[in-house]
Each structure stands twice: as C-alpha cells, then as structure tokens.
Amino acid sequence: MTDQTKEIxxxxxxxxxxxxRTQREVRERLNEWDVYGDEAEEIIAWLIENNYLNEERFAKTFAGSKFRVKRWGKQKIKQHLKQRGITGYNLDQAMKEIETDDYRQTLIDLLEKKRRTLKEENPLVLKQKLIRYAIGKGYESDLIWSVLGAEE
Incomplete structure (x- = not known):
C-alpha cells in the first residue's frame, strides 16, 4: 500500500x-480526491470491513433523527433515503426505527400546533390547509384523514 493510498x-x-455516510457519498468524495475505479472500491470495502461505513446504521440514524428532530413523516424520509441510494433491506430497517404510536402522536401534535397558527374561520378550508401541511411533512394521507376524522 502506497503512502498516497494510506493518506486517502x-x-x-x-x-x-x-x-x-452512504457509499454514494464516499464515492463522490473519493472522486473529488481523484480516486476512481478499483482503488475507490478497495477503499470502500476497507471502510465497510472496519465499520466506518455501514448503510444500515446510516439509514436507521437518518430516519430516527429526521423523525424526532424535524418531525418528518415516513414518505419524506423514504424519499430522502432513496435519493441517497438507500433501498431494500436498509430502507425497511430504517422505517422500523419509527414506532407506530409515536408516529401517530407526532402527527397529532404537529396538526394541533399548526392549527394554532392558522387564522381560518371556515372549517373545510382549515382542514384542507392542515392536510396540505401534513402531506408536505411526509405523512400518509390515510393517516392524516384518520387523525383529523377522530378530532371531529
């Protein structure tokens, strides 16, 4: 192994x-450092073997933190993970990080907080705005309807 490879x-x-990080992010960074092909793949393999790079761990951490901190819904989390090259098993594992009860309660809390900021008199328009907001946060429309229906 050359000194240059050790430094990289x-x-x-x-x-x-x-x-x-994801493998895609590491590959992009290696490209910026002018490391390509077999050399890049060997470095990625070494990072995986030495537990520096683990896409399942990345996916779980990403999903958990985006849900807890930014209060994103599963749809938005999945979309962002797919954009980062996370699919299949790792995507499924990430979604398991989000407890169903916590998920529903977070949506309820989000909608209550949003409702307090809206100055809308018409209940239909208010509901429409809340639905649009929750969909934008990445929540599933059937869950949104279920939560809003339970409030009536």
Missing part, C-alpha cells in the same frame, strides 16, 4: 467517522 484511507475514515 485516513482521510476517508475521518470523513466517515465525523458523520454517518
């Missing part, structure tokens, strides 16, 4: 240790 490994490990 060190930089890549540091890049992954700072924050959870």
């Amino acid at each position: 490994l060190r930089r890549a490990a540091s890049f992954c240790a700072y924050q959870e």
